Amino acid sequence: xxxxxxxxxxxxxxxxxxxxxxxxxxxxxxxxxxxxxxxxxxxxxxxxxxxxxxxxxxxxxxxxxxxxxxxxxxxxxxxxxxxxxxxxxxxxxxxxxxxxxxxxxxxxxxxxxxxxxxxxxxxxxxxxxxxxxxxxxxxxxxxxxxxxxxxxxxxxxxxxxxxxxxxxxxxxxxxxxxxxxxxxxxxxxxxxxxxxxxxxxxxxxxxxxxxxxxxxxxxxxxxxxxxxxxxxxxxxxxxxxxxxxxxxxxxxxxxxxxxxxxxxxxxxxxxxxxxxxxxxxxxxxxxxxxxxxxxxxxxxxxxxxxxxxxxxxxxxxxxxxxxxxxxxxxxxxxxxxxxxxxxxxxx
Ligand code: ADP
Ligand code: MG
Numbered sequence: 001x002x003x004x005x006x007x008x009x010x011x012x013x014x015x016x017x018x019x020x021x022x023x024x025x026x027x028x029x030x031x032x033x034x035x036x037x038x039x040x041x042x043x044x045x046x047x048x049x050x051x052x053x054x055x056x057x058x059x060x061x062x063x064x065x066x067x068x069x070x071x072x073x074x075x076x077x078x079x080x081x082x083x084x085x086x087x088x089x090x091x092x093x094x095x096x097x098x099x100x101x102x103x104x105x106x107x108x109x110x111x112x113x114x115x116x117x118x119x120x121x122x123x124x125x126x127x128x129x130x131x132x133x134x135x136x137x138x139x140x141x142x143x144x145x146x147x148x149x150x151x152x153x154x155x156x157x158x159x160x161x162x163x164x165x166x167x168x169x170x171x172x173x174x175x176x177x178x179x180x181x182x183x184x185x186x187x188x189x190x191x192x193x194x195x196x197x198x199x200x201x202x203x204x205x206x207x208x209x210x211x212x213x214x215x216x217x218x219x220x221x222x223x224x225x226x227x228x229x230x231x232x233x234x235x236x237x238x239x240x241x242x243x244x245x246x247x248x249x250x251x252x253x254x255x256x257x258x259x260x261x262x263x264x265x266x267x268x269x270x271x272x273x274x275x276x277x278x279x280x281x282x283x284x285x286x287x288x289x290x291x292x293x294x295x296x297x298x299x300x301x302x303x304x305x306x307x308x309x310x311x312x313x314x315x316x317x318x319x320x321x322x323x324x325x326x327x328x329x330x331x332x333x334x335x336x337x338x339x340x341x342x343x344x345x346x347x
Contacts, residue, residue, distance in 0.1 A: 002026045004288050005045075007065030007087070009052070011038020013328040013338060014071035014264050017272070019043035021280035027288055032061045037331045040071075052079050062086050069241065069287045073100040073262050074144050090287040091241045091262045098237075099260045102142050102171045109257050112236060114229050116257045117248065122170040125160050132157060134174045142169035147336075148207025176256065180249040182216050184230040185268040187282035187295075188239045195282065195295045196227045197275065200267045202246075208336060212267040213302040214274060218249070225255055233260060242283035244268060266305065266338070273324050273343045274301035300346035311339035322346075 004027050008015050011033030019029045020043050030046035031038070041047035046064060050057030052075055061083075062068070068089045070080075073096055080093035098104045106116045120131040122139065131137075135157065141150035154160065154172070181204060185197040201216035202209055216223070230245045237243075244265030246258040268279035277285070277295045285292060306314055311333065319325055322345040330339055 002288070002290065004028070004067065004290075005030060005065045006284065006288055007032065007061055007068040008040065008044070008071060009033070009068065009075055010071035011035055011040035011044075011047070012071060013039065013326075013330075014266075015040030016043050016328060017269075017278075017280045017326075018069075018071060018264065018283065021278060022284045025281060025284050025288075025290060027284055027290075030061060030064050032057070039329045039331075042329055052076055058083065067287055069283070070096075071263060072146070074146065091237075091239055091243070095237045095239060096262055099262045100143055102140060102145070102259070103169070105260055106171070106257075108236075109233070109260070112232060114232070114257055115254060117176055118174040119171050122166075122172045124166050125164065128154065128160055128172060129157055131172055134172050136175045137172050138175055139170050139172050142171055147338075151207060176248045177251045178248055179251050179253070180216075180218065181247065181258070182218060182222075182226060182249065183212075183244050183246045183265060183267040184226050185242060185244045185265055185271065185279050186230050186234050186239075187242045187279065187286055188234045189286045189292060190240050190289045192235075193292070194231055194234060195277075196231055197268065197271055197279070198297065199223055199226045199247075200270070202267050206336070208307065208338075209266050209305055210307075211302065211304050212270055214270060214297075214300055219253075222249065222253070222255060229255070229257070241286045242268070242279045267303075269326070269341050270301040270303040270343050272326075273345055274299045298345075301343055302346060303341055303343045305338055306340040306342060308333055308335045308337055308339065314340060314342065 008031045011031050016039050022029045029044045031040045031044040032048040034051050036049045077097050084093050103121050136155045139152045181202045182199045187195045199216040200212050203211040242264050244261040248256045248258050264279045272278040277293050324343045327340045
């Protein structure tokens with residue numbers, strides 16, 4: 001047993017898969033979550049149910065761990081900074097502050113000379129009118145979005161409903177005529193070394209990831225550009241851990257950054273079976289500063305997310321040797337909720 005205890009904020013499937021990877025690396029895990037039923041408690045060595053602003057519970061959590069990481073980015077930044085004063089939080093809270101805020105994130109990316117969708121910061125209906133050139137577009141809440149939550153399609157200025165009060169900050173993004181979506185998962189270790197997984201091709205349905213596959217059907221130029229942009233971002237951020245960059249490819253073969261996830265990512269689930277070291281293990285190795293392992297691809301692969309009721313038909317199914325079914329063991333089935341995934345190795 002290594003004598004490290006890793007604290008993980010969040011208890012969903014990403015937290016569960018991080019705990020399972022940690023166990024194999026002999027790292028103990030304590031999960032804190034505001035979801036009493038969070039499935040990661042099935043795999044963690046300790047579980048604290050708490051709101052993220054409960055000072056006493058956070059104190060208890062901090063006292064039990066050596067290092068802290070998180071499975072999702074929408075954690076109040078003050079909490080991460082407060083924890084970081086006592087125990088190291090990785091990825092660094094400063095990084096989280098940038099990438100959980102679409103305006104700061106896009107500004108950071110554009111300042112590196114990397115293209116995003118065309119966008120504008122929006123505080124009112126008047127701001128949308130001023131940016132009519134971005135329509136048809138998507139209005140997204142500036143913070144706290146996930147799986148398409150907080151997104152509204154605007155085809156014309158007339159789509160702004162009279163009762164919309166613009167209580168939050170938004171950004172308006174031009175709708176991209178998508179040829180493809182890809183993502184690049186990168187692990188960056190404390191010695192500055194990186195491993196960049198090959199680009200993953202993703203298909204979304206109703207703004208939720210449905211399928212991911214490697215190899216992505218893209219040119220070698222696009223492959224290299226996506227990897228080098230991702231590396232540049234990780235290096236500029238001084239990132240330690242696993243990070244994912246989501247990209248759009250438009251009909252004119254422009255590679256645009258959609259968003260950066262400062263964490264392990266759904267599209268990277270296929271790395272569990274298709275690589276010698278998964279994104280989850282790589283993240284644990286990086287944040288706990290463990291000895292690095294040789295990282296290489298083992299197989300082509302395809303991953304399918306299992307949403308809502310679809311989980312029923314997988315539970316009693318038998319699978320071939322190249323098929324790997326993951327049941328997230330969520331207590332409640334909800335429409336479009338990520339309940340599990342299936343990875344099929346292709347070679
Ligand atoms: P989330 O934070 O919920 O993941 P994203 O901004 O990544 O939100 O959007 C989810 C999905 O919605 C994208 O992967 C893409 O399929 C679609 N989408 C989002 N923004 C645009 C856009 N500007 N043009 C075209 N499709 C978009
Ligand atoms: Mg996204």
